[in-house]
Amino acid sequence: MSSVIGLARNGLAAFLSWWLAELTGLVPRQLRRVARRDRNQVVLLLNQQETLVVERAGERARVVGSVAADRPDRAAQLGALLQRTRRRRQPVTICLSGDLGLRKIVNLPLAARDDLDQLLRFEMDRLTPFRADEVHFAHRIVDTDLQDRRITVELVVAPRAMVDQALETARMVGVVPARLELVGAQGDAPEPLDLLPHRPADRAGQRRLVRALMLLALLLTIVAVAIPLERQRSKLADLNDRIAASRAEAEKSSVLREQLDLLTQTGYFLLTEKARRPMATDVLAELTRLVPDEAYLSQLVLQESRVELYGSAATASDLIGLLDQSPLFRAPQFRSPVTQDVDDDEERFHLSVELAAEGG
Numbered sequence: 001m002s003s004v005i006g007l008a009r010n011g012l013a014a015f016l017s018w019w020l021a022e023l024t025g026l027v028p029r030q031l032r033r034v035a036r037r038d039r040n041q042v043v044l045l046l047n048q049q050e051t052l053v054v055e056r057a058g059e060r061a062r063v064v065g066s067v068a069a070d071r072p073d074r075a076a077q078l079g080a081l082l083q084r085t086r087r088r089r090q091p092v093t094i095c096l097s098g099d100l101g102l103r104k105i106v107n108l109p110l111a112a113r114d115d116l117d118q119l120l121r122f123e124m125d126r127l128t129p130f131r132a133d134e135v136h137f138a139h140r141i142v143d144t145d146l147q148d149r150r151i152t153v154e155l156v157v158a159p160r161a162m163v164d165q166a167l168e169t170a171r172m173v174g175v176v177p178a179r180l181e182l183v184g185a186q187g188d189a190p191e192p193l194d195l196l197p198h199r200p201a202d203r204a205g206q207r208r209l210v211r212a213l214m215l216l217a218l219l220l221t222i223v224a225v226a227i228p229l230e231r232q233r234s235k236l237a238d239l240n241d242r243i244a245a246s247r248a249e250a251e252k253s254s255v256l257r258e259q260l261d262l263l264t265q266t267g268y269f270l271l272t273e274k275a276r277r278p279m280a281t282d283v284l285a286e287l288t289r290l291v292p293d294e295a296y297l298s299q300l301v302l303q304e305s306r307v308e309l310y311g312s313a314a315t316a317s318d319l320i321g322l323l324d325q326s327p328l329f330r331a332p333q334f335r336s337p338v339t340q341d342v343d344d345d346e347e348r349f350h351l352s353v354e355l356a357a358e359g360g
Contacts (some may be wrong), residue, residue, distance in 0.1 A: 042085050044078075044175075045129045045183065046166050047097035053081040075172040082173055091178035094196075100130055101158035101182040101195075110149040113141065120155060128157050136163045136180075136186075138193035155195045156182050163195060278328050278355060283307060286329070290322045294348075308352045310340060316349035328354040 043061075045052040051074070061143040061270045064084055067077040106127055112119045120139055124132040131166040135157045143152035163180065170177045278286075280302055287307075291297065295313035307329070313319060322333040332353040341349045 023242055025215070026088055029293075035189065038205045041178075042082065042092045043095055044166075044170065044177075045095045045097070046162075046169065051169065053083045053085065057290070075169075076171070078173045079210055080174065091152045092175045093179045093181060094177045094183050095183045096166060096195075097164060098183050100162045101156065103182065104128065104155045104157070106155050108151050109155055110144070110151055111146075111294050113151055116141070116153065120153075124157075127155065130157060132158065134160055136160055136195045136197055138195050140193060154193070156195065158182055158195050163197065164234040166354060169330065192219055192323065283328065283355070286326055290326055292322075293317065294321065305355050306352055307355060308335065308350070310350050312344075312348045316347040316351075319349065319351065325350075 028103070030162070034183060038154075040057045042358045043052075043054040043056055045054055048069065049207075050066045050068050052066040055062045055064055065081040067074050067081070072079060104127065106120075108116075116139065120137065121132040124135065124137070128135070137151050137155060139155045141151050142154050142353060145151070158180075164179060167177070177196060179192075180193040204334045213325045230283075283302060287297075287300070287309075292313070295311060297309055297311035299308075299310035301308040301310075309319075316334075320332045320334075324331045330353070332351060334349060336350040341348055
């Protein structure tokens with residue numbers, strides 16, 4: 001797990017370094033020069049004979065004074081010269097003269113870019129006259145050839161003894177250097193490389209920065225994933241609302257269609273019934289036409305498809321023949337035996353006839 005975290009930290013640090021370098025490369029050279037001219041700093045320039053105190057403002061430099069390297073009161077003299085500068089408001093840079101270090105351009109395979117610091121440390125005795133434990137070094141990639149898969153690296157080296165002596169000088173005069181550079185080692189680069197060894201506090205700060213950046217990257221990843229999901233959830237909720245509204249409308253339409261079908265069927269039924277059976281007025285009119293005046297009807301029952309007649313006539317059997325001639329009636333028949341009335345000498349009858357379909 002720790003190796004995975006280490007790889008993630010190294011990858012993030014490499015990405016940030018590349019990103020900042022790319023942003024710096026987008027700034028025009030003239031603007032970068034103006035930015036450097038605006039930087040004010042105090043410089044301690046060390047060589048084998050003396051130490052110079054220089055106050056620099058942009059591209060202008062003013063030599064405040066110098067102290068010989070073998071002077072007994074060297075620390076006191078350097079402190080007095082620093083008091084003559086505005087160093088409390090300016091960063092202090094230690095510069096080693098060019099003869100105290102080495103600058104070299106190295107051509108390496110592109111694959112070395114992933115672990116360049118470790119590779120240079122391992123190859124230090126082959127690339128320089130020193131072993132890795134004898135020097136402080138800094139490097140940067142100045143060119144990348146993707147076609148040949150090669151990189152060009154600027155390597156700046158200073159002996160560890162010289163760097164320790166410079167840091168001891170800074171400690172004696174009570175300053176904490178912001179940078180440690182090799183004079184004349186920057187070539188065409190926009191800024192010299194920093195040879196200042198990393199202090200534990202700096203490493204702790206870098207670790208905190210890496211952790212903060214990793215946390216920020218994690219939060220951005222979560223946000224980048226959550227926003228599309230939230231949009232999809234909102235769209236899904238909207239679609240569900242639309243589907244529910246459409247379903248309600250469809251159910252309402254289905255109910256209305258069922259009601260319409262029922263009304264239509266009822267209307268067809270009434271029309272069918274009307275066409276199938278003659279109207280009661282037609283039945284009465286036809287009976288009035290067929291039954292002779294001598295016959296007498298005491299009761300008439302009009303059912304769904306049949307008519308029953310109760311009454312008396314001189315000859316009840318004649319009614320059967322009369323009713324059978326009508327297109328509205330069919331199958332006339334007596335429902336009970338015909339009886340003779342002794343008082344008026346007429347036959348009493350109870351007959352029925354079926355109703356034919358209209359026009360049948």
